[in-house]
Amino acid sequence: MSRLDYFRICSLVLFCALVFSVSTAGATSEKKENFCVNCHSQLLGSSFVGMKSHAWKGSIHQTRGVTCDKCHGGNPQAMEKQAAHAGVLGSANPQSSIYYKNIPSTCGKCHGAEFYKFAQSLHYQRLESTGKGPECVTCHGSMATKVLTPDTVVAVCGRCHNEKMGIFPFIPQKARAVLLLLRESRALLDTTEKLFPPVKGTARARSLDAARAALYSARLDWHRFDLDTIISHLQNVYDSLQEVRTQ
Ligand code: HEC
Ligand code: HEC
Ligand code: HEC
Ligand code: HEC
Ligand code: HEC
Known part of the structure; x- marks a missing residue:
């Protein structure tokens, strides 16, 4: 087995494991009635607890069956407040x-x-x-869990990274640029794949795989917030895509 094949198999296995763990985790108790949701949806929105409860509605977690108990614990099958709240x-x-x-x-x-x-x-x-x-x-909010965009990221990072706090005040703009680059790289990869459909086993297919792997590393490294490492992964994406275009 060549090193590249080995790497491809490893990343495929890792990828499948991650997709599987995220897509099945939330779905298990979807069918059963969930008394956390039932009772909390009756609470007044003007109360603190009611407001928090309603914020979950319409979130990606709601649509994917990630109910209150998944994050808060407790017993979602208990109808009584006290029994339900055991452990909350x-x-x-x-x-x-x-x-x-x-x-x-x-x-x-x-x-x-x-x-x-x-x-x-x-x-x-x-x-x-x-x-x-x-x-x-x-960065994501608890209930209405959002993914940040290049436009919203500046304000979020800027809560701590600003002149007044004095910790790396240049970071919000740099984060915006890196996030933009990340999105552009993803789009460029998709377009390149459409323009140059890979044929299995060819050098072009291998370059495309390398680009995809580098993009995956960049997205993964985002949560380490080492912006320079992310930039170097994205540089690898571009280099590999350049190979695809010239092969
Ligand atoms: C029981 C499993 C579970 C827990 C716990 C959980 N999530 Fe999720 N989350 C999911 C699923 C399933 C999705 C749907 C999208 C997906 O498949 O990635 C999702 C989606 C998201 C998204 C949007 C991703 C996108 O691409 O749109 C964000 C952001 C997120 N979760 C953040 C959080 C945060 C922050 C917490 C903790 C407060 C959390 N999640 C706890 C299962 C969970
Ligand atoms: C029968 C109604 C009812 C059920 C069932 C219920 N809750 Fe509550 N919950 C409430 C009310 C009312 C409050 C407001 C505070 C209080 O009265 O204790 C509350 C408060 C909370 C709080 C805030 C606690 C704090 O100390 O600040 C959390 C978190 C919570 N519930 C989560 C859950 C979860 C998770 C479940 C399911 C496992 C659940 N609730 C089931 C009615 C309910
Ligand atoms: C994806 C995980 C997640 C899900 C699902 C979720 N919550 Fe929360 N919730 C949190 C986190 C994290 C906090 C604390 C941070 C905050 O206050 O925003 C929180 C805070 C709260 C609070 C305030 C509690 C306190 O002590 O400050 C209440 C009440 C609450 N959630 C109720 C609910 C109810 C009811 C549901 C279901 C309808 C729900 N949550 C679903 C993660 C979640
Ligand atoms: C300092 C801010 C920040 C913190 C802290 C943070 N994230 Fe993120 N997260 C982001 C940004 C910005 C993005 C968007 C990256 C992108 O577009 O690829 C993101 C993306 C995500 C996504 C979507 C991934 C995707 O590829 O679609 C999930 C899920 C997620 N974060 C979960 C988490 C979890 C879980 C934690 C805590 C362990 C966390 N985040 C901590 C800023 C943050
Ligand atoms: C709640 C406050 C807070 C927020 C919000 C925040 N940071 Fe930070 N950040 C810190 C702190 C504290 C440090 C460490 C400073 C120190 O001790 O040197 C840090 C350090 C960093 C570093 C330097 C890391 C290193 O390894 O040298 C980077 C890069 C960074 N943050 C990026 C971001 C980005 C990007 C965002 C927005 C998506 C963000 N931060 C949002 C508080 C925050």
């Missing part, structure tokens, strides 16, 4: 799954790839040591 703790309790320092591992149960990289970041180190690093919810 408020965000101020350090034992809670939603205590800010525990959030990465709570989300990481399903988003293993993001958590794996995030755990290697300076952000994570600072979160653990001083509590000042961001966690998943800082």
Whole structure:
């Protein structure tokens, strides 16, 4: 087996494992009635708990069957509040799954790839040591979980990376540029694949695979927030796509 084949098989296995873990995790109890959702949807939106509860509606987690208990614990089959709440703790309790320092591992149960990289970041180190690093919810929100875009990322990073706080104030603009580049690279890869359909076993197909692998690494490394490494992965994407065009 050549090294390239070995690499391709490994990345395929890893990819399938990740897709499988994310796509099945949320779906298991979809059919059964969920009393967390039932009861909480009756609460008034003007109360704090009601407002939090309703924010989940319409989120990607709702559509994928990721119910309240998946993040908060408790017993979703219990109709009574007290029985249902067994094990559900408020965000101020350090034992809670939603205590800010525990959030990465709570989300990481399903988003293993993001958590794996995030755990290697300076952000994570600072979160653990001083509590000042961001966690998943800082950037994505808890219930209406959104993916940031080049336009929305500036304000989010800028909450800490600004002149006043003095920690790397150039980062928001750099993050915007890198995120743009990431999206452009993805689009360029798709177009190149359409223009130059790969034939199995050819040099062109191998270059396209290399481009795809480099893009995957770039997306994965995003959660380590090492922007220069991401840029170098994207450089590899471009180089490989250039090969595809000239082969
Ligand atoms: C029968 C109604 C009912 C059911 C069932 C229910 N809840 Fe609640 N929940 C409430 C009410 C009402 C509150 C507001 C605070 C209170 O009265 O205890 C609340 C509060 C909460 C809070 C805030 C707790 C805090 O300490 O700040 C969370 C989180 C929560 N519920 C999650 C869940 C989860 C997860 C489930 C399912 C496993 C669930 N609830 C099932 C009615 C319910
Ligand atoms: C994807 C994970 C996730 C899901 C699904 C989810 N929550 Fe949350 N929720 C969180 C996190 C993380 C926090 C803490 C951060 C925050 O307050 O935004 C939180 C905060 C809350 C709070 C405030 C609790 C406190 O002590 O501050 C309530 C109430 C709540 N959620 C209720 C619900 C209900 C009801 C559902 C289902 C309709 C639900 N959540 C679904 C992750 C989730
Ligand atoms: C029980 C599993 C589960 C948990 C726990 C969970 N998620 Fe998710 N999440 C999913 C699934 C399933 C999707 C649907 C999209 C997919 O397949 O990637 C999703 C989607 C997302 C998306 C949107 C991805 C996209 O491409 O649109 C974000 C962002 C996200 N989750 C963040 C979080 C955060 C932050 C937490 C913790 C507060 C969390 N998730 C907890 C299962 C989960
Ligand atoms: C400092 C901000 C920040 C933190 C902290 C953060 N993310 Fe993200 N996340 C982003 C941005 C920006 C994107 C969009 C990247 C892109 O477009 O490829 C993203 C993308 C995602 C996606 C979508 C991935 C995809 O390829 O579609 C998921 C799921 C996700 N994050 C989950 C998490 C989880 C889980 C955590 C915590 C362990 C976390 N994020 C921590 C900023 C953050
Ligand atoms: C809640 C505050 C907070 C937010 C929001 C935040 N950061 Fe940070 N960031 C920090 C802290 C704290 C450090 C560590 C500073 C130090 O101790 O040197 C840091 C460091 C960094 C570093 C340097 C990492 C290294 O390994 O040298 C980068 C790059 C970075 N952040 C990128 C981002 C990006 C991109 C975003 C937005 C998507 C973001 N940050 C959002 C608090 C934040």
